[in-house]
Amino acid sequence: AQTVTQSQPEMSVQEAETVTLSCTYDTSESDYYLFWYKQPPSRQMILVIRQEAYKQQNATENRFSVNFQKAAKSFSLKISDSQLGDAAMYFCAYRIDSNYQLIWGAGTKLIIKP
């Protein structure tokens, strides 16, 4: 069965510093996508970054970058220069290629200290 595990229920970081959120997944598929979503208190799930499994290069979106280790089935999110607006629940999610279903981790609550 495909599963996604986020082992950090809560993380805190000082404003302007860097934080890394961890995610591991289990799959026997070779083609899939990985995502990090942010869910602020307003509840709306917002896509932060995505990674195609066939791409060796790690995805980057401004202050957000991933460390994708396919063999280790690890997909961590690094947030640089943390800002107060980054405070939210962060969910790691997985989808196999050409499928419809997102499989989610339990989430990590990120706290930004001013």
Added chain:
Amino acid sequence: ETGVTQSPTHLIKTRGQQVTLRCSSQSGHNTVSWYQQALGQGPQFIFQYYREEENGRGNFPPRFSGLQFPNYSSELNVNALELDDSALYLCASSPRTSGVPHEQFFGPGTRLTVL
């Protein structure tokens, strides 16, 4: 461009009742997925609709059903409500071309409380 909208934002029902939640997909998106997010947990996939037909289903009983309309909006119906149905229900829409689903964009959710 209007994003994904959901109604109502909050809803309180009693056990045994039926509820209908609504979702309007983002312009140009023909695929709608529904997720249940219990408090403190990640979302769980309920089902997806594409071209007005159910296109995949998660591990939810038949009392969870849905519809998709010609304008791609969608409804989630839950019959015989149980206390454990209390959750945030998320709708996500995505474009689909050549049979391949693309990025999902989420609505703000409907918070359902079952008493």
